[in-house]
Amino acid sequence: MPTQSIASDRTRARLIDAAGEMFAERGFHHTTVRQICQRAGANIAAVNYHFRDKTGLYTEVVRQSMRAARLDAVRAAFDRNAPPEEILHAVIKTRLESLRGFDLSDWHFRIFAHELAKPTPATDVVVNEGIRPLYSRLCNLVGGILKLPPDDEKTRLCAHSVIGQMLFYVFAKPVINRLAPQMKMTATQVDQLADHITEFSLAYLRQAKSKRQRTKTKVDGKRHDRSSKTNAR
Amino acid sequence: MPTQSIASDRTRARLIDAAGEMFAERGFHHTTVRQICQRAGANIAAVNYHFRDKTGLYTEVVRQSMRAARLDAVRAAFDRNAPPEEILHAVIKTRLESLRGFDLSDWHFRIFAHELAKPTPATDVVVNEGIRPLYSRLCNLVGGILKLPPDDEKTRLCAHSVIGQMLFYVFAKPVINRLAPQMKMTATQVDQLADHITEFSLAYLRQAKSKRQRTKTKVDGKRHDRSSKTNAR
DNA sequence: ACAAAATTCAAACAACTGTTTTAAATTGTC
DNA sequence: GACAATTTAAAACAGTTGTTTGAATTTTGT
Numbered sequence: 001m002p003t004q005s006i007a008s009d010r011t012r013a014r015l016i017d018a019a020g021e022m023f024a025e026r027g028f029h030h031t032t033v034r035q036i037c038q039r040a041g042a043n044i045a046a047v048n049y050h051f052r053d054k055t056g057l058y059t060e061v062v063r064q065s066m067r068a069a070r071l072d073a074v075r076a077a078f079d080r081n082a083p084p085e086e087i088l089h090a091v092i093k094t095r096l097e098s099l100r101g102f103d104l105s106d107w108h109f110r111i112f113a114h115e116l117a118k119p120t121p122a123t124d125v126v127v128n129e130g131i132r133p134l135y136s137r138l139c140n141l142v143g144g145i146l147k148l149p150p151d152d153e154k155t156r157l158c159a160h161s162v163i164g165q166m167l168f169y170v171f172a173k174p175v176i177n178r179l180a181p182q183m184k185m186t187a188t189q190v191d192q193l194a195d196h197i198t199e200f201s202l203a204y205l206r207q208a209k210s211k212r213q214r215t216k217t218k219v220d221g222k223r224h225d226r227s228s229k230t231n232a233r
Numbered sequence: 234m235p236t237q238s239i240a241s242d243r244t245r246a247r248l249i250d251a252a253g254e255m256f257a258e259r260g261f262h263h264t265t266v267r268q269i270c271q272r273a274g275a276n277i278a279a280v281n282y283h284f285r286d287k288t289g290l291y292t293e294v295v296r297q298s299m300r301a302a303r304l305d306a307v308r309a310a311f312d313r314n315a316p317p318e319e320i321l322h323a324v325i326k327t328r329l330e331s332l333r334g335f336d337l338s339d340w341h342f343r344i345f346a347h348e349l350a351k352p353t354p355a356t357d358v359v360v361n362e363g364i365r366p367l368y369s370r371l372c373n374l375v376g377g378i379l380k381l382p383p384d385d386e387k388t389r390l391c392a393h394s395v396i397g398q399m400l401f402y403v404f405a406k407p408v409i410n411r412l413a414p415q416m417k418m419t420a421t422q423v424d425q426l427a428d429h430i431t432e433f434s435l436a437y438l439r440q441a442k443s444k445r446q447r448t449k450t451k452v453d454g455k456r457h458d459r460s461s462k463t464n465a466r
Numbered sequence: 467a468c469a470a471a472a473t474t475c476a477a478a479c480a481a482c483t484g485t486t487t488t489a490a491a492t493t494g495t496c
Numbered sequence: 497g498a499c500a501a502t503t504t505a506a507a508a509c510a511g512t513t514g515t516t517t518g519a520a521t522t523t524t525g526t
Contacts, residue, residue, distance in 0.1 A: 011503085027351065030262065033484065043505050048485060050503095116404045117350030118260065127411050135412055156413055157429045161398045163405075168397030171349045171404060178360050179368055180389055196390045204436035244473085266514065276475050281515060283473095467526100474521065482513070492503065 012050050014040040020061045024107035027114035028058055028122075059122040065107045066130045073097075078137050084144045085202055088162075091138070093194035095166055099173075099185045113170045138162065145205045147212060158205060165197045245283050247273040253294045257340035260347035261291055261355075292355040298340045299363045306330075311370050317377045318435055321395075324371070326427035328399055332406075332418045346403045371395065378438045380445060391438060398430045 018040035022031045033047045033054055040046070051057035065071075077090035098109040108130065115126045136150065138159045143150040146158065169176065169185075176183055183189065251273035255264045266280045266287055273279070284290040298304075310323035331342040341363065348359045369383065371392045376383040379391065402409065402418075409416055416422065 030351065032482085034482095043503095044484095045486080045505075046503090054484065114350065116408055117347065118263065119407045123407070124411075127408055131408065132412060154429075157426070158433065160401055160409075161430065161433045164398040164401030165394045166397075167404070168393055168400060171400070172396075174352045174356070175349055175360055175364065176393075178357075179365060193390070196387075197394065200391065200394045200437045201433075203440050204433045207436045207440075265512080267512090276473095277514095278475075278516080279473090287514065469526090470524080472521100472523065475519090477517085477519105479516065480514095483511075484509105485511100486509065487507085488505100489507100490503105490505070492501105494499105494501080496497105496499085 011040070011042050011046060015042055015046060015050060015057065016061055016064060019057050020065060020107045023058060023061055023114070024065075024110035027118065028120045029118065033057075055121045058120065059125055061107070062111060062122050062125055063129070065111055066126075071108055071130070071134075074134060078141070084141055085198075085205075087141060088145070088202070089194065089198040091141070092162070092166060092197050093191065096169070096190050096194050096197075099169055099190055099193075100187060109170055113167065116167070117171075135159070135163075142205065145202075146209050154208070158201070158208075161204075162197070162201050165200065169193065244273065244275050244279060248275055248279060248283060248290065249294055249297060252290050253298060253340045256291060256294055256347070257298075257343035260351065261353045262351065266290075288354045291353065292358055294340070295344060295355050295358055296362070298344055299359075304341055304363070304367075307367060311374070317374055318431075318438075320374060321378070321435070322427065322431040324374070325395070325399060325430050326424065329402070329423050329427050329430075332402055332423050332426075333420060342403055346400065349400070350404075368392065368396075375438065378435075379442050387441070391434070391441075394437075395430070395434050398433065402426065 015036065019031070019036045022036055022039065025031075034044055036057070037044050037046055047054060047057050051060060073094045074091060077094045078087060080087055080090055082090075095109065112126065112131060115123055139150040139155055142158045142162065143152060143155040146152075146155055148155045173185075248269065252264070252269045255269055255272065258264075267277060269290070270277050270279055280287060280290050284293055306327045307324060310327045311320060313320055313323060315323075328342070345359065345363060348356055372383040372388055375391045375395065376385060376388040379385075379388055381388045406418075
């Protein structure tokens, strides 16, 4: 028994679409329900009718953007069967695709950025459902390269260094445009960016690993553990 | 002829102080003039009387925070007579001091962060007076290590990588608190952070330099330029 | 000490916010 | 096709925002 009409579902979807783009662009606090409704071609009361609150609409947008395609792409990059360094490159590149224009249903990264700047009532949802899984998987990946446990402090610091480099371009876009106007974030430029961040990060990761292995062999004789199955779920 | 009274100057200063802390904490848009005036012990109309606008007060706060002590400390770190890698470490460490609690007159970094997230009418002032000089000096420094011109694309990308790592902790503070609660940002922890970011970055910079020098010596014979005075102005 | 200028103050203003209300229109079901 | 439920619509609500007003007060220059 579908208690909701099709027309209702369609305005609901239009509201989520419009709100998603605007939330991603201007953040939660700087987006008014009137703007959303105008963009969605709906009445001002539609938000309260369909989502109870403005925050209700926002959490729904967040929840939906968590299941969006790009996030799956990042997960796929993680699950790829390849050497960890290649996986890292794929993850970074996939994640940076968000920078090219306004890909539909690609609000996730930008909403994440806004959440960082100013927490909202839905921050817990964003952190626990959207960020934490990717964060822990990145820690697993980095720890795998470093031959260190995922919750080791050094591992975490390195993961933060990778995330920070990526986030910078999402956050600082308006400032970068004034500081380095030649960066237009074209497709090839984003690729170069991903290559750079990967190489920049791997330089330290490789060095730290080999240094650790050198001291390790000095301490406990030969290394024969080969415990490289560190990128698991 | 001091046309302004002393009492007036004092409320003016109190307003700037209160506004600076609150702008740094919550950003421009999320700070109300009523909150500022209450904190400053001034009347609601004081802001408009002394600064014409809310944005007038904000630009004054920004202008003042640009001349604040911490920024001078960063400049001093840049001007230090030392090998560039040591300078880099000093700059990063000085810049990260902002993370420890709420140091008075240390709004600069946080205001910068808020500007990144959401541009304001004073963004131009922030970028041109506060960010650009440090940015170009960082490019000079990094270019000096890389033996590349400061406006080379690789140089800029590396500078971005360094900035991104630092900014992450400023931005992501609320999220980091949930993701890695053990990071309390104590004095020693901030020191470790600075050490890590420096080492993480230098790993790539050193590697890229030596790689470049190797190919360079292959091309133009012996290297005898020694043009290491790259951190000027 | 006194007039004039500068500053503070309480109150109200207009514009905006998210939300609620009440009635009209649309929809699904018999 | 009629009736009941669901969905839209226009208007107004209560609250907050930055700003202005005009009179009281303090400070300044002589």
